[in-house]
Amino acid sequence: MLRKKLLLGTFALLLLSCSKDLDEVSTTENYENTSTITAELAYPDDIGETIILNSKSQNPITISYINNEYVWGGDMILTPKQVEKLRTSDDSKRTGLSNYADKWPNGQVFFTIASNLPNQARVTDAIAHWEANVPSLQFTQRTNQSNYIEFVVGRGCSSSLGMIGGRQRINLAAGCSTGNTIHEIGHALGLFHEQQRADRNDDIIINWNNIESGRDQNFETYVDRGMNGFEFGPFDFGSIMMYGSFFFSDNGLPTITRLDGSTFNIQRTALSNGDIEAASFMYDRPNINGANTICSSNQTYTLDTFVPTPPVWTVSNNLQIISSNNTSITVSAINPNSSQSGWIRSNMNGLITTKNVWIGNPETPTRLLHVTRFGCTMGEISVDAFSGVETYDWQVSGGTIVIPNTGGSNTYSGTSSTIFVDPIDGPYGFTVKVRTRNACGVTSYYTKHIPTDCNPNGGGGQTPL
Ligand SMILES: [Zn+2]
Structure with a gap:
């Protein structure tokens, strides 16, 4: 069942997920908070200074400045560059934030663990958990890579938040x-908190x-914060990125409830199915697989990974x-004899994947693009890479x-242009x-005479044209 939502601001994501509610213990009357799980905080005993950015905007943005660091949402540390992006953004220019959080290229995450960090197994266990559940991610001990995470x-x-460049x-x-x-690690991969999704008021x-x-x-949505993102799939109370009902309560009463007023339990044990699906989606962009050429019959194309x-x-x-x-499309050419390019595209909440195709016979080669000046020895001939060939x-x-190498033949059929x-x-000279040929058919021959400089009697020669 596909249920995942993710906010991926082209790359800033909010991981949401879904999943069955894990041991949901909610009571509408009794708000006793029995959970021992508390919010992740960069500086648990320090709220720091509140900074309001972009105060002229409809949605002014507040972050905390603590110990010379910009802290957002309790445990996400923003770079000065990320803060500047927020400062200069306005509601009409959200696209400038489309790369708010950068992803790790090819899902390759490099890391080191500070030697004085106690209980390093929690790091290696967490990494192993991510790798086991999201195979498109690969965590590698850093050697000399410039972009890496250090666990300290x-x-x-x-x-x-996301890959910021250099050591983080x-x-x-x-x-x-x-x-x-x-x-x-979810934040370092680009995930926000679940309750920050723009449509959270529905749940x-x-x-x-x-x-x-x-x-x-900590309770504002990413939209309130001027960030780009989008979500899909239902709200995920089981996400490891979800806040608890009593997080940051001032008075023992819940800060977050379900729409019916009931509280809920959250977990910090494992990625939920939704977390896994969202991260897989972020780091394993689907390809559209299928034939490169469409002739007169229908062709089916499929997405090769999980589609949330x-x-x-x-x-x-x-x-x-x-x-x-959800995962495939069958198409046909309107004019199978047209010899032209076309495309098939899937758009999943803004994540666009395109497959370029050729329709009909390949184009006819009409000119030899390149001929070296021939003597008596070998020379090179090439044609343009005609479309559809x-x-x-x-x-x-x-x-x-x-x-x-044809073994001395005067003919060759293959992919070489x-x-x-x-x-x-x-x-x-010679001719x-x-x-050209593709799945739909073959064109007629294009013929050209190539002059040579070779005098068969020796002593140089001339080029008869
Ligand atoms: Zn967090």
Whole structure:
């Protein structure tokens, strides 16, 4: 079942997830908080100074400045550059934040663990948990890579948001568990908190009056914060990125409830199914697999990875959709004899994947693009890589094709758009022919005479044209 939502501001994501509610113990009447799970905080005993950015905006942004660091949402440490992006953003220019949190290229995360960090197993266990559940992520001990995470001793649990470039820290106090470490790695991968998704009011109520002074910002959505993002799939109370009902309560009453007023339990044990699906989606962009060429029959294309939400399929105007579902689409050419390019596209909440295709026969080669000046020895001939071509058929009259190696033949059929020819000594030139072929058919030969400089009697020669 696909249920994941993720806020991926082109890359700033909010991990949401879904999943069955883990041991949900909620009571509407009795708000006794029996959970021992508390919020991750960079500096548990220090609220710091509240800074309001972009106060002219409809949604002024507040962050905390503590110990020379910009802390957002309790445990995410923003770089000065990320803060500057917030400072200069306005509501009409949100696209400037589309790369708010950068992803780790190819899912490759490099890390080191400070030698003085106690209980290093919580780090290696958390990494192993991520790797086991999201195979597209690979965590590697850093050697000399410039972008990496260092797990260090901190006053609380905190992390940078996304890959910030250079060394970035995940701070772990003694009380930060393996589960907290999994959560902080989530931030380093680009995940926000679950309750920050823009549509959270459809599932939860924020009780602002119960929130500790100075902690309101932890409950604002990413939209309130001027960040780009989007979500899909249902709200996930089971996400390891979700806040608890009593986090930052000033008076023992819940700060977050379900819409019916009931409280809920959260967990810091493992990634939820939704967390796994969202992170897989972030770091394993689906490809559209299928034939490169569309002829007269229908062709089916499939997305090769988990699809968290039904994509919106579109095709170029020379194709038509026969049928589609969450993971595949069947199309046909409007004019199968048209010889033109086209495309098939899936759009999953803004994450767009495109497959380029060719419709009909390949284009006919009409010119030889490059011919070296031929003496008596080998020379090179190439044609443009014509669109839609899958293989080339070459024929030479008056010479042999030596590259690709044909074993002395004057013909070659294959994917090479370039051949090397050894002309026969004697005649002042030879003839080359080439035609193109794809799954739909083959074009006619294009023919050209190639002059040579070779005098069959020795002593130089001339180029008869
Ligand atoms: Zn957090």
